[in-house]
Every structure is written in structure tokens, then in C-alpha cells.
Amino acid sequence: MTSSGQPKNADILIHDAMVLTMDEERRFFENGSVAVSGDEILDVGPAEELEGNYQARRTIDGRNKILMPGLVNVHTHAPMNIYRGAADDLPLREWLYDHIFPLEAAFSSKLENLKAGLRLAIAEMLLSGTTMFKDMYFFTDELAAVVAETGMRAMLSEAVFDNATPSNGGGDKTLDYIDATIRNWQQHPLVRQGVAAHAAYTVSPELIVKAKDLARKHDTMFSIHLSENQWEVDTIRAMYGVTPVKHLENLGVLDRQTLAIHCVILSDEDIAILANTHTGVAHSPQCNMKLANGAAPVPDLLKKGVHVGVGTDGVASNNDLDMFDEIRSMSLLHKLTSNSTTVLNAREAIEMATITGAKAIGYDDRIGSLEKGKKADMIMLNLDKPHSKPFYNVYSSLVYSLRSSDVETVIVNGEVLVDQRQLQRMDLSAVYEDIERVAQEISAFQRRKQAR
Ligand SMILES: [Zn+2]
Known part of the structure; x- marks a missing residue:
């Protein structure tokens, strides 16, 4: 709890995740939480330390998941x-x-x-x-x-x-x-x-x-x-x-x-x-x-x-x-x-x-790690798959066995852009429709070129 005993307001609280911070000490919390306010990270630490300190508009369960910088x-x-x-x-x-x-x-x-x-x-x-x-x-x-x-x-x-x-x-x-x-x-x-x-x-x-x-x-x-x-x-x-x-x-x-x-x-x-x-x-x-x-x-x-x-x-x-x-x-x-x-x-x-x-690229003052005061850009991967078990080492898992399709949640600048693997702002069927139109023109161009 905070010194006043009153929980602070947060917009998002991701709790009970394996949190890989990539901060200076490369801290890794086996059971950690991250609080976000607006576009910024408010707090990062062990879940039991953050618990009760924040009253969040939205809570996301991080159990059996890795939370890391985008x-x-x-x-x-x-x-x-x-x-x-x-x-x-x-x-x-x-x-x-x-x-x-x-x-x-x-x-x-x-x-x-x-x-x-x-x-x-x-x-x-x-x-x-x-x-x-x-x-x-x-x-x-x-x-x-x-x-x-x-x-x-x-x-x-x-x-x-x-x-x-x-x-x-x-x-x-x-x-x-x-x-x-x-x-x-x-x-x-x-x-x-x-x-x-x-x-x-x-x-x-x-x-x-x-x-x-x-x-x-x-x-x-x-x-x-x-x-x-x-x-x-x-x-x-x-x-x-x-x-x-x-x-x-x-x-x-x-x-x-x-x-x-x-x-x-x-x-x-x-x-x-x-x-x-x-x-x-x-x-x-x-x-x-x-x-x-x-x-x-x-x-x-x-x-x-x-x-x-x-x-x-x-x-x-x-x-x-x-x-x-x-x-x-x-x-x-x-x-x-x-x-x-x-x-x-x-x-x-x-x-x-x-x-x-x-x-x-000169962006390390605002992104690249999960730290208080940095922009809230983070991703969460689900470990509940045959290819991700058993789990011993977070870096080995991420590089040698996990896949991009294990990414479940994506937050950029404090906004959840991917939730349960679904894009929240973009209409994927409209994206596909547009690309299909261009692809047909390109295919026709290739055929004309080949015929020449
Ligand atoms: Zn290039």
C-alpha cells in the first residue's frame, strides 16, 4: 500500500506475469506486475508489491505469460x-x-x-x-x-x-x-x-x-x-x-x-x-x-x-x-x-x-525497456502451448522456441492495440481487400511483361 493507504489510479494493471524488464540490471520478475497511466509506465515490480497500490480502470491477467518490451x-x-x-x-x-x-x-x-x-x-x-x-x-x-x-x-x-x-x-x-x-x-x-x-x-x-x-x-x-x-x-x-x-x-x-x-x-x-x-x-x-x-x-x-x-x-x-x-x-x-x-x-x-x-535509433530515452517513466510499449506472450513447455530460461524460450504467433497482447503508448490476438483499431478484412486489389494489378503487370 502507498504511505497514505489509498490506492493510486492507473489505467491498466497487468498482474502476475513473468516480467522481463530489459532495464539496466536486466531485472526479471517471475511473478511481476506493471501499472500504466496514460501513455506511460507508472510502476514495475514484484506482483505482491504492486498489489493493492493501484486502482486500475482495466486489469489484465498475466498468469503463465511473459510480459516484455515491444x-x-x-x-x-x-x-x-x-x-x-x-x-x-x-x-x-x-x-x-x-x-x-x-x-x-x-x-x-x-x-x-x-x-x-x-x-x-x-x-x-x-x-x-x-x-x-x-x-x-x-x-x-x-x-x-x-x-x-x-x-x-x-x-x-x-x-x-x-x-x-x-x-x-x-x-x-x-x-x-x-x-x-x-x-x-x-x-x-x-x-x-x-x-x-x-x-x-x-x-x-x-x-x-x-x-x-x-x-x-x-x-x-x-x-x-x-x-x-x-x-x-x-x-x-x-x-x-x-x-x-x-x-x-x-x-x-x-x-x-x-x-x-x-x-x-x-x-x-x-x-x-x-x-x-x-x-x-x-x-x-x-x-x-x-x-x-x-x-x-x-x-x-x-x-x-x-x-x-x-x-x-x-x-x-x-x-x-x-x-x-x-x-x-x-x-x-x-x-x-x-x-x-x-x-x-x-x-x-x-x-x-x-x-x-x-x-x-536514439529512442532509448522513451522505449526499449519496461521502466517507470518510459512509454508504455509492451507485449505479452502466452506460454500455454506444447512448444513452450517446459519453461526454464526466459531468454532461451523467447529466442529458440517461442514464436511470434504466441504474442497475445500488444500495447503501444498505453493503448491496447492487440487483445487476444485481435487487432483493436484495424479492420483486417478491409486491409486484405485493399491488398488483393493491388496484387491483381501486379499479377496482370507480371503476365504482360512475361508475354513480351
Ligand atoms: Zn533496406
């Missing part, structure tokens, strides 16, 4: 969900130039298509336990409104290219669009805007610097695909005489508000540069495997103190946005390629998907 997906291209499965198992250049780019030229300039893909992506992410995603695509001003409707947390980043993009003229025109977009969304509680440059081989050095300057002006994140494969490293070396990481260091754009996406091919010097500049890294193991790019030196990056988060990347190269699936693959991949069973253990995998991911 997963942070640090790299997606969510509207690209319309292209899931449209082109697979092809040589990299053919996949990109003969399939993905023509599809984007035909379908990504129509906003309705992207809205359909984005809604599908958000439904998929929420139902698989992701509460925050950092996206890179086009039309970020218009699409932010779609995210806001769903109640999910996101940072959208419009991608700058030298050339025109589906949303605008490219180069300085894109920067003007981003400048206005950031201002439009500055005050929103859930959706923020960053700045992205696609990659060092599609964006000139001058434009990369301008894009980073714009991000600095607004005190927001800058992100860029970096050192994704050997072809990129060879190309940048031929153009600028250095590795892609060194090239960006020379441009002065690496710092703790920059997210470097992929970082598969890195020299020891590259790793030192990323560590010394405090650049965040997004790791997308399934995409790297599917495109046969290699295994990023994640254990070495972690050893040097680099904040490495996990991103699924877009479904064109994954083909889903399932973070539980991603971290299991990640943990297995690095054990295999480093020939060591102790590399990337289950606890590190969960850290990367929660608090370390939040650090990589």
Missing part, C-alpha cells in the same frame, strides 16, 4: 509489402533491375498502393510483437497519417536519391519535401520523421552531406544503406578510393544520430570507425542470407560497443516482418559462421531486438 524493428520498407513474393530466387542484379525497380516504377508512385502495403505491414508487425519500426521509403508525409491512424509507433524516413523518386523530383527537391514533412510531424506523439539517403552508390557525396545537414538541423536521425555486399565495396572503392564506411567518415556524416544499414562487409578499420563515431547499425540477417550477401561481423561490432539493432528490411528480400523469426535466424547464423556455440547468445539477441535497437 520489439523495435530498426529497418523496414513497409509499403513494399505489396511486392511480397513477386520475385524470388533470382541473381541479385536481375532481381533488382529486372523485377524490383520495374515494379516500383509501375506501382510505387500511386499512393493508394503504398497505403495498402503499409496497412498490411503494420497489421503484420503488431500481430508479431513489434511496437516500433523505423522505415525508409517515399511519400513519408502522406503515409505518416496512415501510421497515426493505426496507433503504432514509427519513424519514417524519406529516401533521397540523385535521381527522381516516385514521390518527387530527387536531390534538392526531395530535401525541401523532407524539411516540410519533419515540421508537419514534429509534435506528433507516435510518428516522427527522419532523413535517409538510399546508398553511397545512388547518392552523390554533396547530396549525402546536405541530407545529413538537414537531419542535424532538425535534431533527427539520418540513415543510409552501407556496405551491404562486396559489389558495393568494390564500386565505392572504384569511385572514391576507400571503403563505403571510410567514404562516409570522410564526408563527416557518421555520428550517434546516424544509422548504418547492413554493414555486412567491414574491415577492422571500418569497425573501429563505426565504434569511434558511435554510429548505430541495423542488422538484417535474413535479407543478407536471402540475397547471399554474407554474415555481418555482428559479434565484433558488439564487442567494440557498437549499438546494433535488428531490422527485417522490406519483404521483397525477407519475406516477412517477423522479428522473432529474425532473431532466431540471427542467433543461429552467427553461431554457424563463427563456428562457435557461444556467439550471440539468447540474451544478446533479445537485447538487440529491444533496448540496444532503441539505442541504435
Whole structure:
């Protein structure tokens, strides 16, 4: 009880759950409770300590369930969900130039298509336990409104290219669009805007610097695909005489508000540069495997103190946005390629998907762990399944045997968005109807192309 003896008001009290906090001490309460008021976590602790202290509008029974921070997906291209499965198992250049780019030229300039893909992506992410995603695509001003409707947390980043993009003229025109977009969304509680440059081989050095300057002006994140494969490293070396990481260091754009996406091919010097500049890294193991790019030196990056988060990347190269699936693959991949069973253990995998991911994108002051004063973004998984029994270790269970379909409850910013595996704000049948319309157009396009 409180000192006055009067219970305090709370909006939600989740009680008697196994609470994995991911706070600084990584506290785990075998029988714990979390109280939420408005958009914030009011209290976290042993169930018997919180019991009677709070008078909650809504109570949720957490028995035989794991309550943990919502997963942070640090790299997606969510509207690209319309292209899931449209082109697979092809040589990299053919996949990109003969399939993905023509599809984007035909379908990504129509906003309705992207809205359909984005809604599908958000439904998929929420139902698989992701509460925050950092996206890179086009039309970020218009699409932010779609995210806001769903109640999910996101940072959208419009991608700058030298050339025109589906949303605008490219180069300085894109920067003007981003400048206005950031201002439009500055005050929103859930959706923020960053700045992205696609990659060092599609964006000139001058434009990369301008894009980073714009991000600095607004005190927001800058992100860029970096050192994704050997072809990129060879190309940048031929153009600028250095590795892609060194090239960006020379441009002065690496710092703790920059997210470097992929970082598969890195020299020891590259790793030192990323560590010394405090650049965040997004790791997308399934995409790297599917495109046969290699295994990023994640254990070495972690050893040097680099904040490495996990991103699924877009479904064109994954083909889903399932973070539980991603971290299991990640943990297995690095054990295999480093020939060591102790590399990337289950606890590190969960850290990367929660608090370390939040650090990589500059969100750790508000999400990534269950702590008093942080935003109430959390998920609860049901352990009442054959594949989850018996239960000995929370990290092992989460990484090696539980599945995203075990996620039962999802709370973002204090609002229950998934209850008993049902989306509370989104109408899934309308989402499917929209996506079916786009899919039929894409199928017809593919058939016409094949007939040619
Ligand atoms: Zn990407």
C-alpha cells in the first residue's frame, strides 16, 4: 500500500506475469506486475508489491505469460509489402533491375498502393510483437497519417536519391519535401520523421552531406544503406578510393544520430570507425542470407560497443516482418559462421531486438525497456502451448522456441492495440481487400511483361 493507504489510479494493471524488464540490471520478475497511466509506465515490480497500490480502470491477467518490451524493428520498407513474393530466387542484379525497380516504377508512385502495403505491414508487425519500426521509403508525409491512424509507433524516413523518386523530383527537391514533412510531424506523439539517403552508390557525396545537414538541423536521425555486399565495396572503392564506411567518415556524416544499414562487409578499420563515431547499425540477417550477401561481423561490432539493432528490411528480400523469426535466424547464423556455440547468445539477441535497437535509433530515452517513466510499449506472450513447455530460461524460450504467433497482447503508448490476438483499431478484412486489389494489378503487370 502507498504511505497514505489509498490506492493510486492507473489505467491498466497487468498482474502476475513473468516480467522481463530489459532495464539496466536486466531485472526479471517471475511473478511481476506493471501499472500504466496514460501513455506511460507508472510502476514495475514484484506482483505482491504492486498489489493493492493501484486502482486500475482495466486489469489484465498475466498468469503463465511473459510480459516484455515491444520489439523495435530498426529497418523496414513497409509499403513494399505489396511486392511480397513477386520475385524470388533470382541473381541479385536481375532481381533488382529486372523485377524490383520495374515494379516500383509501375506501382510505387500511386499512393493508394503504398497505403495498402503499409496497412498490411503494420497489421503484420503488431500481430508479431513489434511496437516500433523505423522505415525508409517515399511519400513519408502522406503515409505518416496512415501510421497515426493505426496507433503504432514509427519513424519514417524519406529516401533521397540523385535521381527522381516516385514521390518527387530527387536531390534538392526531395530535401525541401523532407524539411516540410519533419515540421508537419514534429509534435506528433507516435510518428516522427527522419532523413535517409538510399546508398553511397545512388547518392552523390554533396547530396549525402546536405541530407545529413538537414537531419542535424532538425535534431533527427539520418540513415543510409552501407556496405551491404562486396559489389558495393568494390564500386565505392572504384569511385572514391576507400571503403563505403571510410567514404562516409570522410564526408563527416557518421555520428550517434546516424544509422548504418547492413554493414555486412567491414574491415577492422571500418569497425573501429563505426565504434569511434558511435554510429548505430541495423542488422538484417535474413535479407543478407536471402540475397547471399554474407554474415555481418555482428559479434565484433558488439564487442567494440557498437549499438546494433535488428531490422527485417522490406519483404521483397525477407519475406516477412517477423522479428522473432529474425532473431532466431540471427542467433543461429552467427553461431554457424563463427563456428562457435557461444556467439550471440539468447540474451544478446533479445537485447538487440529491444533496448540496444532503441539505442541504435536514439529512442532509448522513451522505449526499449519496461521502466517507470518510459512509454508504455509492451507485449505479452502466452506460454500455454506444447512448444513452450517446459519453461526454464526466459531468454532461451523467447529466442529458440517461442514464436511470434504466441504474442497475445500488444500495447503501444498505453493503448491496447492487440487483445487476444485481435487487432483493436484495424479492420483486417478491409486491409486484405485493399491488398488483393493491388496484387491483381501486379499479377496482370507480371503476365504482360512475361508475354513480351
Ligand atoms: Zn533496406
